[in-house]
Amino acid sequence: MITIFIIDDHPLVTDGIKTMLQSENYLQVTGTAKTGKEALAFLEKQPVDVILLDISLPDMDGLVLCELIRTKNKATKIIGVTSANDAGIITQLLHRGGNGYLLKNMERDELIHAIHRVLDGHVYLSREANEKVLQQYQSLNTALNQMPVLTRREKEILALLSEGLTGPQIADKLHLSTYTVETHRKNMLQKFNVTSTMLLIKVAREYKLLN
Amino acid sequence: MITIFIIDDHPLVTDGIKTMLQSENYLQVTGTAKTGKEALAFLEKQPVDVILLDISLPDMDGLVLCELIRTKNKATKIIGVTSANDAGIITQLLHRGGNGYLLKNMERDELIHAIHRVLDGHVYLSREANEKVLQQYQSLNTALNQMPVLTRREKEILALLSEGLTGPQIADKLHLSTYTVETHRKNMLQKFNVTSTMLLIKVAREYKLLN
């Protein structure tokens, strides 16, 4: 028995996936959620084997949600499902702990095959997605390989900086010393090899670490 | 008995709609199509009461298809179904003979309600679509009304600031005094009513004055 959880704000899609999975009686959809919040609440109590995650959700970025789920539950396999076929999203998803990527125009067989693949420890990308990735991989991989790894705190501060808050304002908001905030900022400047916050935000945006 | 035809290249969506309609036994899905060509071929032989039409199709523009179907069959009601809520699409759809517009995040009840409404000769627009359209128009208007007017030089400096250049660097590049650059920057801060270059860039981006 394989338990499956569906996160999508479209009842249509949820119903469609359920219908597709009905044919295999060892696949059981134990729950669904329309928002990231709902999903986290459910998974807290009742873990599942595979999560089908729509990247575009109303209340939070699906990529962020993927990361959150991954930190909480290391065993669960996460398959991203979107209608867009964007190489950027795919690579990001994988970097944030995703195990697979499907397009919403998938057939029933592909969905079931993907579930088996990720449970076997493989990464499954839809054929179309795969092509896109390979196509753009050469140009992207240099950048992605060099992409600095930011800590939780650093990401938090980066986001606030991008909102236009100053060092002292951030320190106040997070109840930290300005020195601490400056240290984090300084470390990020080093990691990205830039000389100012403006450039930091700019390249972070290019690395798609920011909206 | 109401006959329904679904045009969508996503089996997921087709299945989902079918499932939603199963609850009402007087609603019968007599066929589906993944492409515009398929759809036209089917409808030629076997007209239906209501068509649920995905606007984004692989082989042709859904809006054009709507127009084609309308010319061939005046009695059929056409409801557009998309995931995007774009004002342009809605108005175009109606101009080309569409009778309704639904978002893919609809609930079962809304779908059934929409079918009844269009059969009664009304135009049905999903509440969310309506709201978002109005919302977009409003935000666009307010944005355009309050949008500061920047001079040529200011725009030039704004662009360089957004590239991450510092005041002195810009002064050097444009062969100006740093004082001059700072004056322009200062004037822009006033015009946008912000207190830092970071915020200046942020709101300028929101006003779509920057890439």
Place this chain on the structure above:
DNA sequence: CCGGCACTACCTGCATTCAGGTATTTTTCC
């Protein structure tokens, strides 16, 4: 021909950021 606008330039004082550190505590992971 003159008033308004854009562009240029300058000054002062204060705030913030940047570039170098060092150092302690807490968390995470094996």
Place this chain on the structure above:
DNA sequence: GGAAAAATACCTGAATGCAGGTAGTGCCGG
């Protein structure tokens, strides 16, 4: 339990940015 990573905090000096001015030049349109 101990090492590594992360988070916290501090210091100094120099550079840059911000807020508040003032002021000259040139251009355009009523």
